[in-house]
Amino acid sequence: MRPAPAGAGPDPDEGALGPHDAVGRAVDHARIEAAVREILLAVGEDPDRDGLLHTPARVARSYAEIFSGIDQDPSAVLGTTFDVDHDEMILVKDIELYSVCEHHLVPFHGSAHVAYIPGPDGRVVGLSKLARLVDVYARRPQVQERLTTQVADALVDHLAPRGVLVVVEAEHLCMSMRGVRRPGARTITSTVRGHLRNQATRAEAMSLITGR
Ligand SMILES: Nc1nc2c(ncn2[C@@H]2O[C@H](COP(=O)(O)OP(=O)(O)OP(=O)(O)O)[C@@H](O)[C@H]2O)c(=O)[nH]1
Ligand SMILES: [Zn+2]
Secondary structure, eight states: OOOEEETOOTTOOOOTTTOOOTOOOOOOHHHHHHHHHHHHHHHTTTTSSSSGTTTHHHHHHHHHHHTTTTOOHHHHHHHHEEESSSOOEEEEEEEEEEEETTTTTEEEEEEEEEEEETTTTOOEEEEHHHHHHHHHHHEEEEEEEHHHHHHHHHHHHHHHOSEEEEEEEEEEHHTTTTTTOOOTEEEEEEEEGGGGGGGGHHHHHHHHHHHH
16 A cells, blocks of 8 residues: 555545556556655645645556556557558547656647558558557657657557658647746647658648648
8 A cells, every 4th residue: 555644544536446547557656655745845835734635646646647658568559450451641630649748747738640651561550549659658758759759650660651640739838837938839740751751742641630
């Protein structure tokens, strides 16, 4: 069991799954709780006041979910493929994503658009797996450029497609709620591999993505 801070009592938010998060990853809850308690003290709060008593445990559970991609392997998501008679572009756009900026540990959120052209063997992956793949890389401390590249490279590695294009557009709360304070600024990153580097194919993909 996780050690509770003195006087914390039972945590009303503790789910039936116990101290581990819903996706089964055993992060070190006790360590997160101790660290969160320290942060609360360091910012001048009283971690023993009523409203904060269960906060370290809640943050531990929340981090287990938010950072659940750290030890996830994209092979588990892209391992199931099937053949369809389709050698044209497949695009799933507007995949909502939430990630955490590795510089400030605050969220960035937005959308990913993932396009690929199957390889000569015609292997494709279930559409939902593209969203799951985005989650594998988003649920880590990240920078947007790396997230974009990792999704593209995982598709190249696992599907041997003719081409891949991944576009991510996101707002970084580290730019909105603090620092330079520019809410609404959106960052757009893209990674292109193979045939989608071809100008006409890339333009077709981009017009499908932007033509909402
Ligand atoms: N390239 C890139 N930069 C990011 C990303 N997320 C946050 N940043 C930036 O990372 C930089 C970190 O800059 P530092 O000067 O080390 O930290 P800081 O003093 O907190 O910077 P400010 O945010 O400007 O206050 C900032 O410019 C952020 O806007 C990302 O996904 N990609
Ligand atoms: Zn940041």
